[in-house]
Amino acid sequence: MVRNQHRLLLLLKVKCSMVLNDNKGAIGVFDSGYGGLTILSQFAKLLPEYDYIYLGDNARAPYGNRSFDVVYEFTLQAVRRLFEMGCPLVILGCNTASAKALRTIQQCDLPKLDASRRVLGIIRPTVEVLGDITRNGHVGIFATEGTVQSQSYSIELKRMYPGMKVTAETCSMWVPLIENREYESEGADYFVRKNIEHILSKDPQIDTFVLGCTHYPLLLEKIKKYTPQGITIVSQGEIVANSLRTYLLQHPEMENRCIKNGSRIFYTTESAEKFSDSAKIFLKDEVEAHRLMLS
Numbered sequence: 555m556v557r558n559q560h561r562l563l564l565l566l567k568v569k570c571s572m573v574l575n576d577n578k579g580a581i582g583v584f585d586s587g588y589g590g591l592t593i594l595s596q597f598a599k600l601l602p603e604y605d606y607i608y609l610g611d612n613a614r615a616p617y618g619n620r621s622f623d624v625v626y627e628f629t630l631q632a633v634r635r636l637f638e639m640g641c642p643l644v645i646l647g648c649n650t651a652s653a654k655a656l657r658t659i660q661q662c663d664l665p666k667l668d669a670s671r672r673v674l675g676i677i678r679p680t681v682e683v684l685g686d687i688t689r690n691g692h693v694g695i696f697a698t699e700g701t702v703q704s705q706s707y708s709i710e711l712k713r714m715y716p717g718m719k720v721t722a723e724t725c726s727m728w729v730p731l732i733e734n735r736e737y738e739s740e741g742a743d744y745f746v747r748k749n750i751e752h753i754l755s756k757d758p759q760i761d762t763f764v765l766g767c768t769h770y771p772l773l774l775e776k777i778k779k780y781t782p783q784g785i786t787i788v789s790q791g792e793i794v795a796n797s798l799r800t801y802l803l804q805h806p807e808m809e810n811r812c813i814k815n816g817s818r819i820f821y822t823t824e825s826a827e828k829f830s831d832s833a834k835i836f837l838k839d840e841v842e843a844h845r846l847m848l849s
């Protein structure tokens with residue numbers, strides 16, 4: 555009953571905004587859970603004038619060890635929902651979804667759903683800047699099992715910078731530690747140290763670590779603690795925000811469709827209270843979330 559009322563209200567809100575704003579809407583940001591908030595917080599810092607709708611599929615997180623088909627299906631459901639809410643542009647603030655679902659959505663689904671809208675990922679913009687960051691061409695990627703298996707980072711990096719040596723490390727426990735708020739615990743020390751030692755045993759010359767999962771900035775203090783001096787740690791928020799700014803400058807037809815009232819709306823597939831509580835940690839700000847179901 556309450557859910558139906560909420561859906562009805564949402565529908566009315568979306569319909570009204572469509573009547574009032576034609577084909578305009580907020581920028582959608584999607585992640586499996588809380589991780590995309592590290593991207594949204596940088597959007598809000600660099601491009602505060604835009605409206606944003608955040609959708610976290612917390613009920614089904616983590617995505618990291620799910621199959622290609624499942625990540626694609628869940629991501630498509632989220633993109634559809636954000637389109638229904640009027641978003642002309644959706645950013646997949648999730649490496650796993652960018653690695654496993656983005657291409658199929660862009661090539662197969664978007665033309666059928668609405669060819670005038672756009673869905674963008676976060677792997678390409680991250681890869682683009684790495685050539686200027688690494689000094690010796692040895693790059694280490696920390697990511698979920700899904701992102702590592704997809705080889706998206708290696709493929710993109712080698713295409714853009716032939717000769718670069720890319721070593722990926724699956725950090726299966728990092729997202730569960732964060733989603734369960736254990737990222738400051740001794741358990742977190744154990745797993746962070748283990749993965750750092752392991753990646754360096756595979757390539758001791760690595761001079762750049764990429765946090766290839768949007769959750770990982772929450773573990774930054776631990777990661778710094780076990781990273782040898784001289785290795786640069788790259789996290790994605792600022793990079794992706796700069797890339798969005800460039801995209802909007804280069805695409806005025808899309809920029810004109812993005813509403814600029816500075817509003818932020820948060821949706822989660824899990825409990826709204828739980829989301830609001832945890833989102834504070836990521837955004838350092840109070841957040842009022844709403845629950846929705848994806849199907």
Ligand code: DGL
Nearest residue numbers: 589616617618649650768
């Ligand atoms: N935050 C996501 C990423 O960037 C995925 C975390 C997960 O659901 O496993 O990969």
